[in-house]
Each structure stands twice: as structure tokens, then as C-alpha cells.
Amino acid sequence: MATQAPSSERRAAGGLALVAIGSILAALWYGTLRMxxxxxxxxxxPVPPFRLVDQQQHAVTNAHLTGSVWVADFIFTRCAGQCPLMSGRMAQLQAAFRDEPRVRLVSLSVDPARDTPQVLADYASAYQADPARWRFLTGDIEAVRRLSQDGFHLGLSEGGTAAEPILHSVKLVLVDPQGSIRGYYDSTDAKALRQLQADARQLARRGSNGRR
Structure with a gap:
């Protein structure tokens, strides 16, 4: 049975979320100046087949995302390093794509032993994630590791700093409606995020080949 994260951890996560979200409106306004x-x-x-569980305890597989353009990242809720920034960027994308229902967001936990569906639900709430648009996934650690390393070709290892004990990529990954990876974007780079928005809209509106 999943247990809730301690209230102090939820408060800490909420505080980090507020800090991350604080820059979103300005970044979103700036990003619309020139796409x-x-x-x-x-x-x-292609992203290999997977079966994980989301923050609402629903099973999620590749089939649930077929037909949608989606952006993926790898995070964990007790991370005090890059994860709050990455989730803030994803919240920014959620706002940017509010008029584009064919674009989805997927955050995969690299700490599934701690990140139960309830913990992820609390974390998602801190970022005002719409569960219909932005899913947080957890599951078997080996399945997540294979998905990160072999599926998305992103590094994942333990033994980092106290703030970030699990080392993972800060890239956001763009996946087309057929489930193929079409781009990698640095979540710390505003220009890369603007390019991600443009590329995602292109895939959603013009098909998976990514051509004009």
C-alpha cells in the first residue's frame, strides 16, 4: 500500500515548486516574442514498449500515448537540484500548449521506490499539473533504468550530491505521434525551450515527418 510523503517533504516540495513557477510567466512571455x-x-x-503507473494509479503504456506528441523528462521528487527547475519548465510548457490538446507531457521518476503514485500526485499538485495533459510515471526501477538508458539514450546512475543523489539527464525529449524520438532539448536553455515549443507544434499540426 502506498504511503504519503512526510508533510515536511511535501512542504519542501511545495516551496521548491513555488520558486520554480515564479519565473514561468516571465519566461513564457519572453518565449512568445520570437518562435x-x-x-x-x-x-x-522508437521509444521501446513500457508499462508504468501514473499519479492517479492508472497503468500507462506506449499505446496510451500513440497519436499524441509528447515531451518526456526524468525527475524525482526529493531532488533539490535540477528537478524543480525541470518541472518548472514542464509547467511552462503545459501553459504554452494549453491551446494544443495533441501535445502531452510525461515525467518519469528515477526514484520509484520512494515516488509512489500518492507522492507523485502531491508533487504534481505543487506544479498545478493537469492529469489529463501531464502524467507522472513510476514503476519498477529496472524498467525505468532501461527506459532511460536504452530507450531514451539518457544517462542514469546513483551516487550524486546530497541535493541530487541520483544523477540523471536534464534533457527534455520530444516524441512524435508514432512513438519515435525527434529531439533533445536542454531544460536550462531558454532558446532550446523555444525550439522545443516550435518543434512540438510542428509535429502536432503537420504530421510526424517534421517537414514543412
């Missing part, structure tokens, strides 16, 4: 034009997008291969 990159359409371009050809490379194909990095």
Missing part, C-alpha cells in the same frame, strides 16, 4: 520557424526533424528511433 523558431518550422524545420526538418531527425528521427532517433
Amino acid at each position: 523558431p520557424s518550422a524545420r526538418w526533424l531527425p528521427d532517433y528511433g
